[in-house]
Amino acid sequence: MTKLAILGASGHGKVLANVAEKLGYTVSFFDDAYPSKATLEHWSIDGTFDDLLELDRKEYQVAVAIGDNAVRKQKLETLSELGFKLPVLIDSSATVSQYASLKSGTVVFPGAVINAFAKVGKGGIVNSGAIVEHDCEVLDYCHLSPNSALAGNVYVGSGSWVGMGSQVRQGISIGDNTVIGAGSVVVKDIPSYVTAFGAPATVVCNS
């Protein structure tokens, strides 16, 4: 059995562990709240981030269960530089086209769909029931929240967060480090470093 060390003993971590166990991994958690927090449900937390860095890279692969895109990026980059394998994890109930491409550290949650020729970069979260239609390009360290839907040929810049249930019309471009609020309907391009929401989505502030 392959061992997976999960950084982040969070709700997100619980779902990630569930995905990984279905794929046959044995999981253990690491979190900087250790030792004051030593368990997560029935799992044990075995140490802090620094403890995780001491693990044998041949024995352990690593996943980062941190929802904040910037923090997840920073942790994954450190782990990658230190030689840890950051697997792509795809829940057994998700549908991912054989023509789609996903980069290291990306996790696809239950019921998500990634269709033909879509690309998802490094360290992404494709959350439960999210849809990434054909030819979309989602750059590194994005989070597509539960039930969000990108129609065909949508572009999402790095570090952006598409909120729960949001829908993005085909061909739309969303910039880097932008937040699309929950329940939005995006019908016009949205620039980088902003928060936008509503139906139709409009920019409400810089993020």
Ligand SMILES: CC(=O)SCCNC(=O)CCNC(=O)[C@H](O)C(C)(C)COP(=O)(O)OP(=O)(O)OC[C@H]1O[C@@H](n2cnc3c(N)ncnc32)[C@H](O)[C@@H]1OP(=O)(O)O
């Ligand atoms: C498994 C998981 O749980 S994954 C996590 C999924 N979570 C999400 O998708 C949440 C995405 N986040 C949001 O939608 C947030 O509301 C954000 C980021 C857009 C804004 O958050 P904040 O900056 O904290 O805004 P705040 O909650 O203070 O609201 C400010 C105003 O905007 C309004 N507002 C906030 N979000 C939205 C939204 N998505 N759509 C419409 N209006 C909104 C609020 O009603 C409030 O209006 P008011 O000033 O008239 O009272």
